[in-house]
Amino acid sequence: MELQLLKCPGCGAKLPPPSSPNGILTCDYCGAMVSAKGAAIWPKPARPADDPPFAPDRPRVTVANTRYVLLGRLGRGDGSDVFLARRDSRITELVVLKVARALVDKDLLAHEYEVLEDLQRTKAQGAEYFTRLLPQPVARGTVKDPEGVARAALVYRWTSGFQHTLADVREVYPDGVDPRAAVWMWKRALELLGFVHRAGYVHGAVLPPHLLVHPRDHGLMLIGWSSAGKIRNLMPLVATSASHRDFYFDAMWDGGGVPTPASDVAMCARSIAWVLGGDPATGSVPSHVPAPLAELLRAQHTSSGGSGLEVDAWSVKELVSTAAQEAFGPPSYVPFTLPGWR
Incomplete structure (x- = not known):
């Protein structure tokens, strides 16, 4: 007895066993019609369109080759502006974006990032708990302001509730x-x-x-x-x-x-x-x-x-x-x- 595993040529989903050797099967997932012998008798469905972009009217910035959507300002420090943002992709995450206002402050931001990276690696007692109460580094680089000037920027994970x-x-x-x-x-x-x-x-x-x-x-x-x-x-x-x-x-x-x-x-x-x-x-x-x-x-x-x-x-x-x-x-x-x- 010959066994044949049928897969939909449109989406790759498994098809149920045919009721007869010459039966016609319809894929429950994409709607393609397939013969019992595995040949498609209906055109494969077109590739679904990509999801529409998230909030296309909101500004976007790129840090370390990753694009982020700015959601709003969290604060304004003596030398930096801090924003809530999200990674501009289907699999996303919320982040905190810190941008230096003055070009000369780039070394301060670089120093901050290096300190926090070191603290995240520490083995000091309680590190598993307390490092979650410090900014958690994600990326650093530059962002371009509306005039095209590159300013130092840091990206940290967003911790819900601490606002x-x-x-x-x-x-x-x-x-x-x-x-x-x-x-x-x-x-x-x-x-x-x-x-x-x-x-x-x-x-x-x-x-x-x-x-x-x-x-x-x-x-x-x-x-x-x-x-x-x-x-x-x-x-x-x-x-x-x-x-x-x-x-x-x-x-x-x-x-x-x-x-x-x-x-x-x-x-x-x-x-x-x-x-x-x-x-x-x-x-x-x-x-x-x-x-x-x-x-x-x-x-x-x-x-x-x-x-x-x-x-x-x-x-x-x-x-x-x-x-x-x-x-x-x-x-x-x-x-x-x-x-x-x-």
């Missing part, structure tokens, strides 16, 4: 956030800084626009890595944010001091004091902030950043937990909302 900075939080809560919310922001930031320091790096610019929060999950990401450096080879900051002068220490601002783990922890405390409605220059906070937290913020503001002493972010995080326990009792989940979140 609000502490600067955005202060705009929504101009009188300061609930101190209970500031506690989890502070603790998440210190945990991440603890990992970064143990991986051998300092961030150097722990500022409100570089701290992204996830309001529902009480998570935090750290971005803005152009000032980062290795602890064993610390150098003065090559760039500072003029709009955030009060978050730096005088020696760092004047170029005579170098960023250290202690300065990262202290700048973090200044950012938390600010988002509470306080003054980063003095560490003072509004009177509604419980005394244990207010005292700890002032202590971190005055003793960490300029002292040169060894400071461990994990130890400071435990101090925050103790102060929060004294102020609010046992830990509990407190809902925190921002525009776009329920």
